[in-house]
Amino acid sequence: MTKELFRENSYLKSSNSVVTAIDGHGIQLDATVFYPTGGGQPGDSGWLEPTEGGKLRVVDTIKDRNTGELLHIIDGNPNAISVGEKILATIDWDRRYKLMRMHTAMHILCSIIEGGVTGGQVGEEKSRIDFDLPDTSLDKLLIQSEFDRLISEDHIVQHRWITDQEMQANVELVRTMSVKPPTGTGKVRLLEIAEVDLQPCGGTHVARTREIGHIRVGKIENKGKHNRRVNIHLEDYD
Numbered sequence: 676m677t678k679e680l681f682r683e684n685s686y687l688k689s690s691n692s693v694v695t696a697i698d699g700h701g702i703q704l705d706a707t708v709f710y711p712t713g714g715g716q717p718g719d720s721g722w723l724e725p726t727e728g729g730k731l732r733v734v735d736t737i738k739d740r741n742t743g744e745l746l747h748i749i750d751g752n753p754n755a756i757s758v759g760e761k762i763l764a765t766i767d768w769d770r771r772y773k774l775m776r777m778h779t780a781m782h783i784l785c786s787i788i789e790g791g792v793t794g795g796q797v798g799e800e801k802s803r804i805d806f807d808l809p810d811t812s813l814d815k816l817l818i819q820s821e822f823d824r825l826i827s828e829d830h831i832v833q834h835r836w837i838t839d840q841e842m843q844a845n846v847e848l849v850r851t852m853s854v855k856p857p858t859g860t861g862k863v864r865l866l867e868i869a870e871v872d873l874q875p876c877g878g879t880h881v882a883r884t885r886e887i888g889h890i891r892v893g894k895i896e897n898k899g900k901h902n903r904r905v906n907i908h909l910e911d912y913d
């Protein structure tokens with residue numbers, strides 16, 4: 676199994692890794708900084724560079740549904756590299772950093788709005804969360820001012836691991852109704868925004884809320900009787 680370096684440090688941009696398997700256009704490494712699609716966050720893109728030269732573009736990163744293996748999907752010729760070869764694996768950091776800012780903003784949105792989360796999608800510029808809420812009176816201005824406050828207060832964001840048993844004893848932590856936290860490996864990763872939000876999450880986040888920059892609350896849509904979709908936009912800070 677690939678060592679998932681991004682789970683411990685989301686700021687790692689590259690790693691010196693060894694190719695462990697090649698399956699069509701899916702490349703496996705012994706360790707990686709590439710985040711695979713999951714939890715509403717898209718997989719990383721970037722580059723694999725063999726020491727012998729040449730550069731392969733990674734267009735997506737996924738977990739194989741059947742084997743659970745982490746695959747770097749390349750759009751070039753897989754014969755350009757071979758198993759056992761050393762490569763430099765580098766993510767598209769500009770894109771990932773936006774996704775980290777956005778993903779952290781999603782947690783803040785969860786803390787502002789009461790209600791179970793039924794879906795969500797993190798994007799580089801636009802993200803959305805669906806809440807299970809019967810009332811249609813979400814106050815956009817209030818949500819915006821809460822965002823501004825929680826970001827400027829610069830709360831610390833960090834993760835920690837707990838056991839499956841501790842998770843089961845604290846099921847109220849789970850905000851996502853459609854996605855169960857990953858259990859079975861013996862441990863669960865919790866993401867905490869100090870004094871703001873705590874929930875199981877395997878994604879990548881920034882270290883402090885001020886790094887998110889400016890979030891603009893967009894359209895609030897009614898998607899069915901109990902479904903309120905809140906859209907947010909990432910606006911660059913300079």
Ligand SMILES: [Zn+2]
Nearest residue numbers: 778866876878
């Ligand atoms: Zn998260």
